Amino acid sequence: MPDIQTTLERLLSEAVAKAFGNEFADADPILRQATNPKFGDYQANLAMGLAKRLNQKPRDIAEAIKEKLPIGDVLTDAQVAGPGFINLTLNPDLLASQLAAMFKSDRLGVAVADPPMKVVVDYASPNLAKEMHIGHLRSTIIGDAIARILEFQGQHVTRHNHIGDWGTQFGLLLEHLIETGWANSTDTSISDLNVLYKEAKVRDDTDPAFAERARKRVVDLQSGDPQARKIWEQLIVESIRHMNQVFSCLGVKLTDDDLKPESFYNDRLPGVIEAIENAGLIRDCEGAKVVYVEGFFNKEGEPLPMAVKKADGGFGYPATDLAAVQYRVKDLQADRVVYVVDSRQKDHFRQFFKIAADVGWLTSGAELVHVGFGTIMGLDGKPFKTREGDTVRLADVLNEAVDRASKVIADKAPDLNAQEREEIARVVGIGAVKYFDLSNYRIKDYVFDWDRMLALEGNTAPYLQNAYVRIRSIFRKGEVDPSTLTGGGDGGGGADAIKLEHEAERALALQLLQLPRIIQSVADSLEPHRLCTYLYELASSFHKFYEKCPVLAADTDARRDSRLTLCDLVARTLKQGLELLGINTVERM
């Protein structure tokens, strides 16, 4: 069954063609949801734009189109208003049958992509030399949400965790560890590593001789020196163990199969440089091999070089990133590669995307997208740090989230036992952190505010999770198993058919039916906050309905079944929507 907007667009195109001729059939109907219920359900705004082409008054055009719109199964009313808006009111039976189809669909009416695209999503990608910190949060959860949404659409998604296991930072660490004897110690924890990395960084900044030795260690490592290699492996094992603990706590879908570390591309680097050289893009500059990308300048106003091979013979991140593009587009045949990385690296991405295009790797039409995001700020409006001014450990944030959620739940639902509360606190606390991040427009910075993210009102995870809980509570209380509902059976006209009588029911129905469009819009824009806004508005619509329309105490069985069906649709949509954001639900809270 085509969705409502598609149906309306078809009717409008046919009406325009009938009124003004076939050459106008392809005019965009500019169909929008009505901004106000008094304007009906949808409005078509094409009459104003046609005025010039037709040399007629917009209102007359709108009237002419309106006259050709059939009133019946789809529309119960069409009115011209304002400068030439055509306000459309839908037949509630159509809404009900659409809802019945949605109810019967285990995908809630969301179509499967056909043909599917092959999409690589590069996210999380922490630097393994350090413990995971707050700076890794956004890439990890935004990337995971995007991957889940594309996957739900039926796209062929490949997750790549492009961990930093190969760069300059390992030179520092190796040199320092060899000197301090860490490699021979038996107790090697990630927290030690964190401290050691800081020490190494200080030495690197203050001791030129150390810095020189450290740089040489990178070249050793990349060329296969056994000692460097052995210590490096120890480091990696420990770091990945820690990373997986954090992922598990966050409920992120990345596994070891998704690891595509920088080192993975090592063998490909010479070939990549050669390909760029063959394309005539490489220049020599102070011993380094560089590419000049048009439109980029340094502080002196000179063309900005991008070093694909460093003066000391080592390879930096531009080489690795280019190798990764080649691998993803040529070997994996990706149609789309999505990089979920801090906005501050925007210029870097623009440069190597351009190089990839110039080398000729994108001739298949593959699209490279940088999904940038802003910085997490503290309450003081400056980048989020601990009171001592250190980076905030991600593990600490997640623990605190669960602790705080636990207190909120203890306050609101004292009858839950300790174990239940613990489980719920985990879902609510972690969900709150993730939702707070995802619900903001990702380009912008946001202030990390515990009280706001754990608030039970407003656009927060706890509010949505609670809306879900309330619905589940109705089914428990009424001892109704949702799977016994049919939505009116085939065709939606049975005894338990959905009936949209109250305006709150109608508003809820229209809201529910938007889901497929919202999913599509998130997949196109790669902006998960649109799904958050939708879920919040859905929960709001539900609460209005809940206030006005008794469900279990409805005056007839038919009305009760219809409302139960609506409730179940809302619950499933909330649960599915949150799941696409990587957030769980609970049955009570």
Next chain:
RNA sequence: GCCCACGUAGCUCAGUUGGAUAGAGCAGCGGACUUCUAAUCCGCAGGUCACAGGUUCGAAUCCUGUCGUGGGUACCA
């Protein structure tokens, strides 16, 4: 200097890719609970959409400029 984002109610944020009177939450004021979980709902108040031009039937949204904030400016990632 150059380049890139962002600027919407007192605060935190949306605004369906150009549509009607710019919407939520918090904070403030006033209402509604022997409940299907009031963890909610209803109402009031709150705006020069940073500013100035431009594009057109129509601009918070697009283009130009100005101001403000933040970021980037090769061999760290």
